[in-house]
Amino acid sequence: MAWLQQCRIANIVVQVGSDSAACQQDMGKFLCLYEVVSGEIPQLKFEVLLSDDVYRFVAVDADGEQELLWQSDDEREISAALEIHFYRKTIEYLDKDMASIHAALLHVNGKACMFAGVSGAGKSSICTAGLLAGADYFSDEFALLAKDGWVYPFPRPMQWEFTEHPAFERQTIIDSGLISADYFDFPDAQGVETRCHLWHPKNIQRKPLPLTHVVLHQYRADLTAPELLEIPRHEALMALPEHLHIQRGMALDLPMLNKRLNKDCKFYRLTFPNVIAAWELIEAEIRSR
Incomplete structure (x- = not known):
């Protein structure tokens, strides 16, 4: 080799x-x-x-x-x-030790915060906003939740479909010094040359932390300001199984998540039209709890 x-x-x-x-x-x-x-x-x-x-x-x-x-x-x-x-x-x-959740995971002010949403909900945008504000990177795709309620790093390079970020100018990201750009080229199924853009956060969280905050989020262009509401544990538990990468059905997945999520974990629902304002709202809440 x-x-x-x-x-x-x-x-x-x-x-x-x-x-x-x-x-x-x-x-x-x-x-x-x-x-x-x-x-x-x-x-x-x-x-x-x-x-x-x-x-x-x-x-x-x-x-x-x-x-x-x-x-x-x-x-x-x-x-x-x-x-x-x-x-x-x-x-x-x-999988035998870690439940992988399709979510972004960041370290903010000593706390691990997870952002779960369906495709197009703004996960990459929230993750990027957090990184540009100084958060440490666990992952933007694989939140690894262990049996004891701690989350582990899986820091794959960030990716989005186009050269430009959906919420931030490319040069703004590069000039921050907190995220660098790279790429690789490959032929697609039709043999057309395709470029995959990779983004490498500078500040990587290496050690596991207990999961303290879970945010279910959705981008809403019709709103004028972000809204962050704390929700009951059971409401979040009903929504999270659909975000598991390996699903075994609600009857197994819901109790598994309930057992793993710490008793003092906080749950929120976030809707937002502007990701920068949304991150400021989230960060203020995390720092206050």
């Missing part, structure tokens, strides 16, 4: 290796935010293997079981497959 890197994700060590120089470069962009370790026994391995001019992307678990995730004669396709399957397989492996 020409290149190897070990990193820690939650309570496991993941090792990524590649025989491809191009894949190595792209993998470095995907992995640069994770805590780097060395000399440890990995629980999960991802490898790009070159044989007979074909690149094979495989996952290998702790028992040595190998799964073919993707293969192609174009190494750039492997980079795109990594973006999908690296997260999927890692979440599957962590």
Whole structure:
């Protein structure tokens, strides 16, 4: 293997290796935010293997079981497959200990705050607003909730569909010095050259924290000002199961979440037309509680 890197994700060590120089470069962009370790026994391995001019992307678990995730004669396709399957397989492996919630997770004033919303609800915008205001980054996609109610970092690079951010000017983000920009190119299913934009927060939260605040949010262009309401625990619990990456049905997911969420966790519903004003409202609430 020409290149190897070990990193820690939650309570496991993941090792990524590649025989491809191009894949190595792209993998470095995907992995640069994770805590780097060395000399440890990995629980999960991802490898790009070159044989007979074909690149094979495989996952290998702790028992040595190998799964073919993707293969192609174009190494750039492997980079795109990594973006999908690296997260999927890692979440599957962590599932016995960690519930993965489709949510952003930030460290604010010593507290862990989770933002859960459906696609288009403004999760990336809230996460970016928090980072630009000095919050530390856990994840913008995978909130890992352990059995004891603590949340763990899964700091994948932030991504949104277009070159420009939906709420902030690109140059404003770069000039902040708090988030840097990168990208990789790959052919899509029709062979059209496509660019995936990656954004790397500077301030990464490395240690787990107890989850103290959960915000269910929704962007609303028809409002004139953000509204933040504290809601009962049961209302939040009814909404959260739909945001789990691995779902087993309400009968199992709801009691599981109820058991894991701390008794003193606070729950809110946020609607907002302007993400900067919304973040100021959220931050003031977090600092006061």
